[in-house]
Amino acid sequence: ARGWSEANAEQAALKRKIISLADQTILLADHTKTGVRSSYFFAKLEDVDVLITDRKPGNAVKAAFEKGGGKLVLPKEK
Numbered sequence: 001a002r003g004w005s006e007a008n009a010e011q012a013a014l015k016r017k018i019i020s021l022a023d024q025t026i027l028l029a030d031h032t033k034t035g036v037r038s039s040y041f042f043a044k045l046e047d048v049d050v051l052i053t054d055r056k057p058g059n060a061v062k063a064a065f066e067k068g069g070g071k072l073v074l075p076k077e078k
Contacts, residue, residue, distance in 0.1 A: 003045050005038040012040035024049045031055035046070065 004027065006012040019025050019042070027048045034057040045061070046068025056062065056074060066072065 002037060003041055004043040004048065005036070005041045007038040007040070009040050012042040015042040019043050019047055026050040026052065028052045031057070034058065034061050044068070 004015075006015060025043070025048045027050070029051070031054050034051075034053060045065045048065070048070055050071045050073060051057075051065060052073040054075060057065070057072075062072065
């Protein structure tokens with residue numbers, strides 16, 4: 001998995017800058033955003049410390065993210 005990306009160049013640049021200044025990076029994204037490649041890359045998977053999402057991402061994304069030390073937060077199952 002390549003990393004996190006954005007469809008807008010200015011938004012990607014802003015996100016890169018914010019991540020570079022942050023002590024901890026938390027990404028909130030629903031399942032439709034994981035595994036998607038947009039035009040403008042803004043972070044490696046391991047640049048995000050916590051991913052909060054509504055569904056378990058695909059195995060490649062999950063493995064690469066957790067290999068970088070990231071924490072995956074999912075809703076509790078009923």
